Amino acid sequence: MNDSSRFIPESGDQESVEKADFSMQHCPVIQQANNVVRSSKETRRALHQLRQSLMNCETCPAFGKCELREQFSIQVDQAITQINEEWGW
Numbered sequence: 001m002n003d004s005s006r007f008i009p010e011s012g013d014q015e016s017v018e019k020a021d022f023s024m025q026h027c028p029v030i031q032q033a034n035n036v037v038r039s040s041k042e043t044r045r046a047l048h049q050l051r052q053s054l055m056n057c058e059t060c061p062a063f064g065k066c067e068l069r070e071q072f073s074i075q076v077d078q079a080i081t082q083i084n085e086e087w088g089w
Contacts, residue, residue: 057063
């Protein structure tokens with residue numbers, strides 16, 4: 001997370017700021033959130049590269065009956081559903 005997301009105590013005294021900064025640096029939620037953000041960036045990059053590759057499918061003679069594309073589409077839909085269910089507090 002960046003500096004703009006840091007919690008600054010209302011008191012504003014240096015000791016409170018240092019304590020808050022220390023606790024934020026060691027917060028397991030922040031660490032996990034950073035892991036998710038980093039992972040999602042890698043996933044978006046990989047999906048972009050895959051999308052670029054899939055553009056070649058349109059010239060493939062088997063385009064209309066491609067089981068690989070159909071199966072992959074089903075897997076993506078299932079993954080999105082699982083993420084939505086997991087996130088649905």
